[in-house]
Every structure is written in structure tokens, then in C-alpha cells.
Amino acid sequence: MLELIKIEWLKIKRYPAFWWMFGIVALTYPGINLFIGIIYDRQLVRTENKKDALAQIAKMLFGNPFEFPEAWHTTAYFSSFFISIPSILVIMLISNEYSYKTHRQNIIDGWSRNQFITAKMMDIIIVSLVTTIIYALVALSLGIYFDDGHLGRWAEQLQYIALFFVQSFAQLSIAFLLGFLIKKAFIALGVFLFYSIIVENILVSYLKWKVKTGAYKFLPFEMSDELVPVPAFAGSFGKDMKDAYNAAINAIPTQLIYTAIFTALIWLLCYRLQAKKDL
Numbered sequence: 674m675l676e677l678i679k680i681e682w683l684k685i686k687r688y689p690a691f692w693w694m695f696g697i698v699a700l701t702y703p704g705i706n707l708f709i710g711i712i713y714d715r716q717l718v719r720t721e722n723k724k725d726a727l728a729q730i731a732k733m734l735f736g737n738p739f740e741f742p743e744a745w746h747t748t749a750y751f752s753s754f755f756i757s758i759p760s761i762l763v764i765m766l767i768s769n770e771y772s773y774k775t776h777r778q779n780i781i782d783g784w785s786r787n788q789f790i791t792a793k794m795m796d797i798i799i800v801s802l803v804t805t806i807i808y809a810l811v812a813l814s815l816g817i818y819f820d821d822g823h824l825g826r827w828a829e830q831l832q833y834i835a836l837f838f839v840q841s842f843a844q845l846s847i848a849f850l851l852g853f854l855i856k857k858a859f860i861a862l863g864v865f866l867f868y869s870i871i872v873e874n875i876l877v878s879y880l881k882w883k884v885k886t887g888a889y890k891f892l893p894f895e896m897s898d899e900l901v902p903v904p905a906f907a908g909s910f911g912k913d914m915k916d917a918y919n920a921a922i923n924a925i926p927t928q929l930i931y932t933a934i935f936t937a938l939i940w941l942l943c944y945r946l947q948a949k950k951d952l
Contacts, residue, residue, distance in 0.1 A: 677792045678799075685766070685799060694762040698804055702752045703811045709751060710739040710815055737819050738906045742829030744816035747904040749837045752808045756841055757869065759800050760848035761862060766796055767849055768858035786947045794940060797849055801841040809834050836900045839929065843897040843936045844869075850939050853946070869894050890928065896935055899928040 685691045714737055738747040770776040770793075779789050812834075816827060848865055855861040873894050880889035889895055902921035 674791075677788060678795050681792050681795045682799065685796060688766070690762055690765055691800075694759055694800075695803060697758055698755070698807050701755050701758065702748075702804075702807050703814070705755070706739070706748050706751050706811055706815055710737075710819060713737065713739070714819060737821065738904050739815045739819040740821055741816040741823045741827045743905055744812045744819070745830040745833040746901070747906075748812035748815060749808060749833045749901045750904050752811065753837065753840060753898065753901050756804070756844050757866065759804050759841070760845055760865060760869075763797060763800060763845050763848045764852040764861045764865060765858050767793060767852035768856060768861060771856045772858075787944060790940070790943050790947050793849065793853075793943075797842060797845045801838055801845055804841050805834065805838040808837050833901065836925070836929070839932060840897040840900045843932050844894060846936050846939045847893055850943065853943055890924075891931065893935070896928060897932045900925060900932060 738744075776789060779792075780786065784792070813827070817824065848861075851861045851865050852858065855864065873892050876892055877889045877895050880886050890899055899921065902925070903918065905918065
């Protein structure tokens with residue numbers, strides 16, 4: 674196992690797209706969260722006129738979602754919008770294996786078919802870990818930056834670090850499956866983006882608001898999206914929103930089970946197909 678990880682890391686670290694992805698994520702995650710945090714902080718919480726009634730009410734109701742302990746949750750939520758960035762890398766990594774015939778070379782060099790898939794899984798884990806570490810550093814930095822007397826609560830809600838990792842791994846696994854099945858990076862990327870951005874959002878809206886059923890929670894991406902629901906400040910906009918927020922929080926353990934089962938099925942399918950397909 675360690676040998677597989679070492680070999681895959683040697684591949685990834687020499688691949689320019691990995692470092693481009695690393696750089697883009699390192700800019701995107703702090704950028705979007707800091708942008709939202711500053712707007713929220715300046716417009717709703719820290720207005721120049723401290724006697725402004727609206728500002729005082731807003732501060733009382735919402736606080737600042739980027740202060741501890743909510744920083745972990747809020748940052749995970751907004752960062753999850755950009756999991757598609759490392760997904761592009763994952764699709765390119767597996768597609769290149771077929772474009773350059775390196776998947777055959779690995780087998781010729783003595784790898785079993787199962788080892789090839791295991792090695793690719795290590796790639797997904799590495800990329801997921803990198804994005805999770807960046808997210809955690811961003812959340813920690815923003816929590817300190819926006820601290821208003823809650824620094825002592827920094828260790829609360831650390832579960833969102835693990836949830837963000839699971840969410841990233843699950844969605845990157847879907848990207849891998851598409852690249853594994855289609856083999857052409859451009860086509861696989863088109864299918865991935867079209868479905869994840871357009872098709873599934875339409876299905877979620879239709880099932881949630883038109884049909885009014887919870888079946889949308891079983892859609893491939895929404896299943897793991899539910900692991901990081903809308904941040905707590907959304908539950909301050911009336912009883913219905915508060916009830917919806919509490920329901921989403923209570924549903925996280927169930928969604929975690931669904932996500933784990935679905936992701937396991939993806940990799941089981943990959944192992945089965947790799948065992949039977951012609952090289």
C-alpha cells in the first residue's frame with residue numbers, strides 16, 4: 674500500500690495540473706469566504722454608526738457566521754461550491770492513464786488490476802486531503818480574523834473538517850467514475866459539469882419544491898452536499914427556516930451513511946469493471 678502511495682505521489686507531484694489546482698484552490702477558498710465575510714461584517718454587524726438599530730438587531734440575531742465556532746461550518750459550506758475545481762484534476766488524471774497507455778504499463782510492470790484501482794483511489798484521497806487542509810486553514814484563519822470574544826470556542830464544530838473531507842472524497846469519486854468510464858477528458862468533464870451544475874440542480878428544485886418529496890437527498894451530488902447544510906444564520910429568518918435548518922443538522926448522520934454506501938458502490942463498480950475489461 675505504501676509503495677502504491679509513493680508511486681502515485683511521484684506521478685502527481687510532477688503533474689503541472691496538480692499544482693495549478695492547488696494554487697487555484699488556495700486562492701478560491703480564502704477568496705470567496707473572505708469576500709462574503711467582509712461584506713457580512715461591514716454591512717450587517719460593524720456599521721460606523723454603532724447606534725444604528727438595524728445593525729444592532731442584525732448582530733443580535735445573526736452574530737458573525739465566520740466567528741468561532743460557526744467558522745468551520747460556514748467556510749465548509751461556501752468552499753464546497755468549488756469542489757468542481759479538483760474534480761477537473763481527477764478526471765484529467767484518470768483520462769491521461771488511458772491517453773498515454775500508462776495503465777497498461779502498470780500492469781506490465783507487475784501491478785494487479787486491483788492495485789491499479791487502489792492506486793487511483795489513493796490519488797483521490799491525496800487530492801481530498803489537500804483540499805480539506807486548505808479549507809481547514811482558511812476556516813481557522815477567518816475564525817481568528819473575525820474573532821469577537823469567541824476564540825475560546827475554536828475547538829467546537831471540528832466535525833465539519835471530517836464532513837468536508839467525506840464530501841470532497843465522495844464527489845471526486847463521482848468525477849473519477851466518469852473519467853474511468855468515458856476515458857476522454859473533455860467529454861467526461863463536460864458530462865460532469867453539465868450534470869452537477871445544471872441537471873442535478875434542476876432535479877433538486879423540482880423534487881424539493883414542485884413534488885415536495887425528500888427523494889432529492891438521494892441524488893449523487895446532493896447526497897454528500899447535505900453533509901454540510903446551509904450555515905446557522907439561515908435559521909434566523911423565521912420559524913420555517915429554523916425548522917429546516919434543525920432538520921438538516923439532524924439528518925447529517927443519515928446522509929453520512931447514504932454517502933458512504935454510495936461511494937463504496939462507486940469503487941466496487943470500478944474494481945469489478947477493471948477486473949473484466951480489456952486493457
